[in-house]
Amino acid sequence: MEIVLGNVALACGLIIGLGAIGACIGISLMGGKYIEASARQPELMNELQTKMFMLAGLIDAAFLIGVGIAMMFAFANPFVVK
Amino acid sequence: MATTGHEAAAHVPSAGDYIVHHLGHLNTTGHPQASVVDFSVINLDTLFFSVAMGVIGLLLMWVVARRVTSGVPGRAQAAVEILLEMVAGQARSIIHSEESRKFVAPLALTVFVWVFLMNSMDFLPVDLLPMLWQGATGNEHAYLRVVPTADLNGTLGMSIGVLLLCFWYNIKIKGMGGWVHELFTAPFGNHPALYLPNFLMQMIEFLAKTVSHGMRLFGNMYAGELLFMLIALMGMGFSSMSGVGGSLMWAGHVVAGTFWALFHILIVVLQAFIFMMLTLVYIGQAHEGH
Numbered sequence A: 001m002e003i004v005l006g007n008v009a010l011a012c013g014l015i016i017g018l019g020a021i022g023a024c025i026g027i028s029l030m031g032g033k034y035i036e037a038s039a040r041q042p043e044l045m046n047e048l049q050t051k052m053f054m055l056a057g058l059i060d061a062a063f064l065i066g067v068g069i070a071m072m073f074a075f076a077n078p079f080v081v082k
Numbered sequence B: 001m002a003t004t005g006h007e008a009a010a011h012v013p014s015a016g017d018y019i020v021h022h023l024g025h026l027n028t029t030g031h032p033q034a035s036v037v038d039f040s041v042i043n044l045d046t047l048f049f050s051v052a053m054g055v056i057g058l059l060l061m062w063v064v065a066r067r068v069t070s071g072v073p074g075r076a077q078a079a080v081e082i083l084l085e086m087v088a089g090q091a092r093s094i095i096h097s098e099e100s101r102k103f104v105a106p107l108a109l110t111v112f113v114w115v116f117l118m119n120s121m122d123f124l125p126v127d128l129l130p131m132l133w134q135g136a137t138g139n140e141h142a143y144l145r146v147v148p149t150a151d152l153n154g155t156l157g158m159s160i161g162v163l164l165l166c167f168w169y170n171i172k173i174k175g176m177g178g179w180v181h182e183l184f185t186a187p188f189g190n191h192p193a194l195y196l197p198n199f200l201m202q203m204i205e206f207l208a209k210t211v212s213h214g215m216r217l218f219g220n221m222y223a224g225e226l227l228f229m230l231i232a233l234m235g236m237g238f239s240s241m242s243g244v245g246g247s248l249m250w251a252g253h254v255v256a257g258t259f260w261a262l263f264h265i266l267i268v269v270l271q272a273f274i275f276m277m278l279t280l281v282y283i284g285q286a287h288e289g290h
Helices: A002-040 A042-075 B002-010 B015-022 B044-066 B075-094 B098-123 B128-137 B152-185 B192-240 B243-287
Strands: none
Touching (some): A002 A042, A042 B015, A042 B192, A042 B243, B015 B192, B044 B098, B044 B152, B075 B098, B098 B152, B098 B192, B098 B243, B152 B243
């Protein structure tokens, strides 16, 4: 049982860590492109901002779903029989 | 699981017990759902709070609409007008049919306001309503969860509603024959050998759209709610620890709670906006022939 608990703890760390890496790379790529695009064409800024926030939410979602699942594993562990 | 919660509440509850107890729904069976899928269980708290938020949203809009004036608008009217114009603008840019917009634009507004209000239940202190409920029922182990969108049943229910609307608009715009024709000939092309792959592809698309639509909102709200519970646990550590460690825990709980609540305002609005936008996009796709 201790081995299961330890593995689940490691898994939670991996879920959150790898998800964070992916989400951060995604957001930074998009944020950079947004700044670049609005420097080239400042008149499109408002239009692009809406789209950027929406995409940020879409990128964030996969990571936050991962965080939610990891938290569930950490506190209501389904792999250990109580 | 029910027994662990009850025993723990009798003594000092551990962190795990606290979280597990707070993740239990007030449902028709009286104890947390045992299996992952069980259609005989109805989560009464999700039902109650979602309907209550819907009623509050409608009342709010109704009160503002009744007092609407063509003169200098008050602050409430200006705020609702900004919201209306934002939603109407998004609907106009995604759905090109004037006739469909008469229904879809108000739908989008309703979805946005409703999801926003349901998400906002997260801003209430995590223990406030459950404690009031436990006091009101006299049962100190009573379960209650106040955020309807942190329940997968609530969000998937809404996304399935959107799916049904997509079917309806597919049939309405393209006709039954046209839609069936599209199901078997798009996206790969019109050839007998491609009928089956096309149909499978379309089914996968509908399934993925609906599941991700509901899961996205649920995942964000569930993670947010859990983090609020973890922060509340830091405050609980204050009572069990003495001296400097205890006061540090208390300060940490206040600081972390403040920051997460501020960040959560962004998530709450963003997720309501995304849910609305995806509703529009999916219904807009039903209007387009391949």
